[in-house]
Amino acid sequence: MRSFAVLLALCFALVPAAQASGLTYRTDSQAQNYLEHGLKRWAGVNLESRKYRHRVAFCLDGARSKYEKRRRLHFPSRRSASGETLYHTFTCALAAADRLWHVYLIARPQGFSVLPDR
Numbered sequence: 001m002r003s004f005a006v007l008l009a010l011c012f013a014l015v016p017a018a019q020a021s022g023l024t025y026r027t028d029s030q031a032q033n034y035l036e037h038g039l040k041r042w043a044g045v046n047l048e049s050r051k052y053r054h055r056v057a058f059c060l061d062g063a064r065s066k067y068e069k070r071r072r073l074h075f076p077s078r079r080s081a082s083g084e085t086l087y088h089t090f091t092c093a094l095a096a097a098d099r100l101w102h103v104y105l106i107a108r109p110q111g112f113s114v115l116p117d118r
Contacts, residue, residue, distance in 0.1 A: 024107040025078050025086035031059040031105050034112050035094050042094070042101060042114065055096040059105070062089025065117050067104040091117055 035057035039047055047055065063074050068089065075088040090105040104117040 023075065023088045024109050025088055026107040026112075027080075027084050027086055028059045028061075028090060031087075031090040031092060031107075031112065032057040034105070035059070035092055035103070038111070039094075039114065042103070043116075045096075045099065047096060052096040052099075055094060057092050057094045059090040059092040061087050062091055062104065062106075065089070065091030065104050066102075067091070067115065067117050 036055045041047060045052060047053075061077065062068055068074060068091075078086045080086055088107050090107075092103050092105055094101045094103055102117040104115045106113040106115070
């Protein structure tokens with residue numbers, strides 16, 4: 001009985017660690033919101049300046065990105081309990097003032113990682 005209790009305690013300790021090591025998934029609207037309101041600088045441009053304050057972003061599944069096509073990567077999508085489609089990566093277009101950037105976003109537990117989509 002004692003070994004069963006130790007085994008059970010070990011299982012409860014390992015389950016959160018296993019979930020934490022998995023991939024993070026987010027919606028395309030969360031990615032767009034991050035680019036429009038959360039990104040402070042990109043490509044040497046201060047996006048908080050008055051000129052670039054108003055930004056528009058459009059995001060799709062990362063499988064359509066140049067980054068994943070060239071490297072032959074693909075991260076499967078998931079469905080949330082509410083029926084929304086969740087992705088691990090995104091390909092996005094960010095427009096601000098006179099500029100247009102194509103970026104590749106990777107969902108992380110504390111936000112997003114941003115790379116150029118080349």
